[in-house]
Amino acid sequence: MKKAIVSPSLLAADFADFGGALKIIEAAGASWAHLDVMDGHFVPNLTFGWQLVKSLRGRSALFLDVHLMVADPGRFIRDFAEAGADGITFHAEAAVHSAKLLSEIKALGKKAGISVVPSTPVSMLEELLPMADLVLVMTVNPGFGGQVLIPGCLEKVKKLAAIRQERGLDFLISVDGGINGETALQARSLGADVLVMGSSFFGAEDQAAIVKAAGG
Ligand code: DX5
Ligand code: ZN
16 A cells, blocks of 8 residues: 555644644654634634744645635635645535636645535536545544544545546545544545544654554
């Protein structure tokens, strides 16, 4: 199996020390950091905006993996790109013109990602897959860290991996929500490339061991 990309989620870090969180991620040997942007509309919680990306960009060369859980994501794409995000993922459920947004993200020189919540089928992405660099499968209902993975969601990883092969596409498959040592391996065996880990990473005593166990 090829190496996985582990993307620890800052949602589970100390909100008074995000700079320190990036150092913990680097020391653990992970190469991405996941930033969950929540607006209190698309999801029932609030986090942070592009200003955090701008501050962190100056401190680290980690791939900044921005996950927009916001209504009307098109309003914020340019701000996050200019702040220094490396990848920008938005929700298919929140956008009317997803294809346009994917090409906007790419035109800004960033990796373009699209995500679906647990109740949205993979079929909704059919036309968009050739344009996506990353497909993020939410494996919990978005809004909060520390939830238990909804097992049925992993079926979507399997479906996406099959479609990717059949259609000769090359998007990365990311899983987000309830990913720990055990579920990481399940997701990887079904075709996931990127493992977002919040509480299982920041709650671990030995973060490097968690990254290694997940195959990163
Ligand atoms: C949930 C977020 C996740 C969250 C995952 O809405 O999108 O990225 O940080 O947290 P854990 O890994 O604790 O489930
Ligand atoms: Zn996320």
